[in-house]
Amino acid sequence: MTKKVKDEILLDHNADGIDRRGFLKCMAWAGTGALCVMQGGVLKSYSLSRLSDLGASAATAGELSFVQISDSHMGFNKPANPDVAGTLKAAVDKINALSNAPEFLLHTGDISHLSKPEEFENVDQILKGTSKEVFFVPGEHDVLNDDGAQFRERYGKGAKGAGWYSFEKKGVHFIGLVNVMNLKAGGLGTLGHEQLEWLEDDVKHLKHSTPIVVFAHIPLWAVYPEWGWGTEDSAQALAYLKKFGSVTVLNGHIHQTMQKVEGNVTFHTAASTAFPQPQPGKADSPGPMKVPAEQLRSVLGITDVNYVRGQHALAVVDSSLA
């Protein structure tokens, strides 16, 4: 299997300045699905087409299953996808068709394109089609013009600060962070002092064996700082999580799936349900990437995450909307 995993590496960020600490690989998948299983801090990754080799039932049956969706950009209507409502509905159909029904959904931001009330409302109505509880964190497109007041009113009741919070599900500790506020000229995503202090306090009393899932919009690792794909003060946040044996970080923002392992931390970015963006540095800018209409749904997707208690494993499965 190790041999096969090596064969799957499409992109290796050896030069990104982060990957000096131990084993580090980064994989980018364009249009295909990936199944990732983390065991003892080591990520094993297989393309969906090879699930049969894995004996999939062991990895896909667990005690907690949830789905991450991201970057629905409701209101976007440019050539890269003139029907973002249609592709979000396709994501809902995909979720409803999962053999292992998820307990809830995480939405990692850019719910709307322009922070308009009708855009949020449209997403809420479509997601009702899953009959699942949805946990949100904002993307930069959700806090335009009003510093996030509308987002907090709609999704952040009971949350702290700009909308950060934590909750427990079946022994797994989930932490929703906000890194799209108060961005500085020339800078990256920012968590800020107040949120970092809250995070330190939030995890202080947890057992080291508690599995941690952190979700935030902008990647908490330096995917490609030249395009702003990273978070200034994420290292401080990760330092507070160092003591835990299993940490999974789920992000959106870059409209493509990527994974990386660093010590006990697995990083994963989800596909958008709206439109794809280019691979880091592979275009003049990170703007929407137009692909032939018949290929669009193969580069959009959802992420299914499965936790198996006692096996120290978290399985992450990306599937396209095609």
Added chain:
Amino acid sequence: MRRGVWILEMAAAVVVAAALLVSGSRGFAASVEQAQTSSAEVKIDNFSFGPAALTVAAGTTVTWTNRDDIPHTVVSEDKVLKSKVLDTDEKFSFTFTKPGTYGYFCSIHPKMTGKVVVQ
């Protein structure tokens, strides 16, 4: 934000009125008129401001146009410049009355930076 622009517009009006008073007595009305009508353009393409550095005379109105498929803003850290979010083909204009260097960025994509030097 609107209040800030309004104050600046008022300030501009006061400056122009004062200039008219002075120039009226000295016969320099033509130069004042030129200052009032001068304008400059900044285009937003591919997540960058073009030109990224622009030099204009005091009194110039600069207009930014977003030509990307993604919304952008024009904001300075001191909030002297603060556009609303600009969707595709939307514009934002600001009249610079005081000399100085005005750095700005897109608050949604902060890697996008630019400056206007007012002489």
